[in-house]
Amino acid sequence: MNIRAVKEGKTEVLVPVHEEGVSFPPSAAPVFYNPAMELNRDISVAAISVFAKILSERRNIPVENIRYLDALAASGIRGLRIANEVGVHTTLNDWSEDAFELIERNIEYLGLHDRINASRKNANVLMHEERFNIVDIDPFxxxxxxxxxxxxSAVHLLAVTATDTAPLCGAHLNSGIRKYSAVPLNNEYHAEMAVRILLGKIARELAARDRFMRPLLSHATRHYVRTYLEIGNGAKKADRMLEQVGYISHCPSCDFRETHAGIAVHIASECPRCSSETQLAGPLWLGKLHETDFCGDILKELEKTESGTKEQAKKIIELCRDELDIPVFYEQHLLCKRLGVSASGINELIDTLRSCGFAASRTHFSGTSFKTDAELDEIESIISMLR
Known part of the structure; x- marks a missing residue:
């Protein structure tokens, strides 16, 4: 296996290099390394750093004693950066012998023997054997x-990446149903659908163990979904968490949508607005996707970093911080097309919604999406007024 040194943030690591002229899918590479995920890793380092400080202050745990697991480490670059730049005690695990050997070589290269433990186990076996303050799941x-x-396994924080966005957003419907025990819809807000389907699945897994979650940050970027969830224990709190799991009924004819909290609820199949047949998505997460203060602290952390994607990362986190806690967003251009009018600037639309007394915000999901507490009739009236 050929290797070369790359630098991300403050950390220089050894990563695999494909032989010239050899072509195969990333999943078939001896050790998986994806430079396009640097943005994901830059946000991860900042988010884990913020949470480690919170954990240290709340629980009186020295940062160096906080245990972090990268359960599917591959090249190990995420965990190596977190060990080096955050300072937590890190376990890098991968079942691949090639990955394990590269991880050990990087530990030697960085001189971090006292801070990193290399492991070669089935990820599920390891997580059933041991518990960690922070567990990170980032599979291919x-x-x-x-x-x-x-x-x-996760005691305080669970971070999860999903790159199978097609099943999560309904493009591969049956695959999404099998993997997440939920029905997604492939419509204009499919990116948010993916986030909420994933969170709904995690919430149900936690509830089965009398545990609960509080989403601190969740974003859909490019081809993946990423979430950071604070974890706690207690059956009653798990019950309250499940009250934020439910369904979304969507009318493809008029774009009406409505949320229904609960695992087993009665939902009419007829749209109350136009009497067309509605589509149903869920069970999925209906609660908050982000905590404002946590996002604000990540922004402060990003300002101090040397990350190569700093400005892009800051833009995503700023949008998440300011996003309304309302499921789900509207797509301005789709509404305008249905109404037969030209679209105004997205900021002009949001300012007008606010001036009319409604809450409104942009979203991180797309540049022409917005969230508001206005009813659809009111939204369409304001869009028509701005034509």
Missing amino acids: GTPAPFLAAAAR
Whole structure:
């Protein structure tokens, strides 16, 4: 295996290099390394750093004693950066012998023997054997096979990446149903659908163990979904968490949508606005996706970093911080097309909604999406007024 040194943030690590002229899918590489996920890793380092400080202050745990697990480490670059830049005690695990050997070589290269433990185990076995303050699941594809073990192993924080956005957002419907025990809808807010389907699955896994979650940050970026969830214990709190799991009924004819909290609820199939047949998505997460203060602290942390994607990361976190806690967003251009009018600037639309007494915000999901507490009739009236 050929290797080369790359630098991300403050950390220089050894990563695999494909032989010139050899082409195969990333999943078939001896050790998986994806430079396009640097943005994901830059946000991860900042988010884990913020949470480690919170944990240290709340629980009186020295940062160096906080245990972090990268359960599917591959090249190990995420965990290596977190060990080096955050200072927590890190376990880097991968079943691949090539990955394990590269991780050990990077530990030697960075001189971090006292801070990193290399492990070569089945990820689920390791998570059932041990518990960690922070568990990070970042597989190639779906995290679904690892969520049950992760829900047991994570003591304080669970971070999850899902790159199987097609099943999560309904493009591969049957695959999404099998993996997440939920029905997604592939419509204009499919990116938010993916986030909420994933969170709904995790919430149910936690509840089965009398545990609960509080989403601190969840974002859909490019081809993946990423979430950071504060974890706690207690059957009653798990019950209250499940009250934020439910369904979304959507009318493809008029774009009406409505949320229904509860695992087993009666939902009419007829749209109350136009009497067309509605579509149903869920069970999924209906609660908050972000905590404002946590996002604000991440922004402060990003300002101090040397990350190569700093400005892009800051923009995502700023949008998440300011996003309304309302499921789900509207797509301005789709509404305008249905009304037969030209779209105004997205900021002008949001300012007008606010001036009319409604809450409104942009979202991180797309540049032309917005959230508001206005009813659809009111939204369409304001869009028509701005034509």
